[in-house]
Amino acid sequence: MPSRYKYHELMPEIGREGQKRISQAAVAVIGLGALGSTCSMLLARAGVGRLILFEDDKVELSNLQRQLLYSEADIGKSKAELAKRALHRANSEVVIKAVPQKLSKINIKLLLKGDVDLVADCTDNLMARFVLNDFCVKNKLPLVHAACLAAQGQVFCIMPNRACFRCLFEGATAGITPKQAGVLNSCPAATAALQASQILRILTGKEPVNGLIRVDVWRCEVTRIEVKKNTKCKACGNK
Numbered sequence: 001m002p003s004r005y006k007y008h009e010l011m012p013e014i015g016r017e018g019q020k021r022i023s024q025a026a027v028a029v030i031g032l033g034a035l036g037s038t039c040s041m042l043l044a045r046a047g048v049g050r051l052i053l054f055e056d057d058k059v060e061l062s063n064l065q066r067q068l069l070y071s072e073a074d075i076g077k078s079k080a081e082l083a084k085r086a087l088h089r090a091n092s093e094v095v096i097k098a099v100p101q102k103l104s105k106i107n108i109k110l111l112l113k114g115d116v117d118l119v120a121d122c123t124d125n126l127m128a129r130f131v132l133n134d135f136c137v138k139n140k141l142p143l144v145h146a147a148c149l150a151a152q153g154q155v156f157c158i159m160p161n162r163a164c165f166r167c168l169f170e171g172a173t174a175g176i177t178p179k180q181a182g183v184l185n186s187c188p189a190a191t192a193a194l195q196a197s198q199i200l201r202i203l204t205g206k207e208p209v210n211g212l213i214r215v216d217v218w219r220c221e222v223t224r225i226e227v228k229k230n231t232k233c234k235a236c237g238n239k
């Protein structure tokens with residue numbers, strides 16, 4: 001029988017063994033805006049065994065410009081439930097749990113190792129990113145962060161024993177947000193594609209690329225900045 005994942009299996013980077021690992025993995029996607037839409041859709045189509053989707057928001061008209069999971073008929077409805085349905089339509093083999101809640105110190109425990117192998121940070125605020133970082137570092141869970149502003153995106157893979165989000169952004173302030181600066185709709189699509197690639201790389205047992213990946217989709221520039229572990233980091237220092 002032809003495999004649904006033939007085109008991944010043909011790649012030496014993945015192969016049948018890698019595809020098997022992907023199908024046995026569980027990934028939590030936190031945030032189902034523009035990044036989370038594309039990231040979760042790529043992971044579902046790649047055949048990730050289980051997906052847990054966190055999002056408490058409802059669809060608004062201004063989301064449709066870049067949030068690829070939703071349509072006009074969805075305005076006012078829960079993103080988590082809509083996403084679950086859309087991803088299931090794309091791949092019914094994937095077991096999907098929708099959590100239509102804001103990530104909190106209580107429900108974050110759904111992300112404990114054993115239940116989840118990796119966390120995708122598709123949130124839209126600094127506080128949630130720090131909460132996720134600290135939890136994943138403490139529980140030795142790989143975390144793949146992504147963020148976008150205007151035409152610029154970034155991806156950062158936080159692995160046990162590597163630099164964490166706090167090593168890089170401790171002391172950062174919220175600064176200018178997408179609500180002020182806008183978002184070019186291709187930017188989260190491109191950034192989430194880079195994020196999903198690194199996630200698949202980790203799920204197949206390989207190390208993700210090191211450092212902070214930055215992309216400017218308007219200027220067509222991709223750069224990678226080396227990030228050193230801060231030995232005094234509150235989350236990962238001296239561990």
Ligand SMILES: [Zn+2]
Binds near residue numbers: 163164230233234
């Ligand atoms: Zn750190």
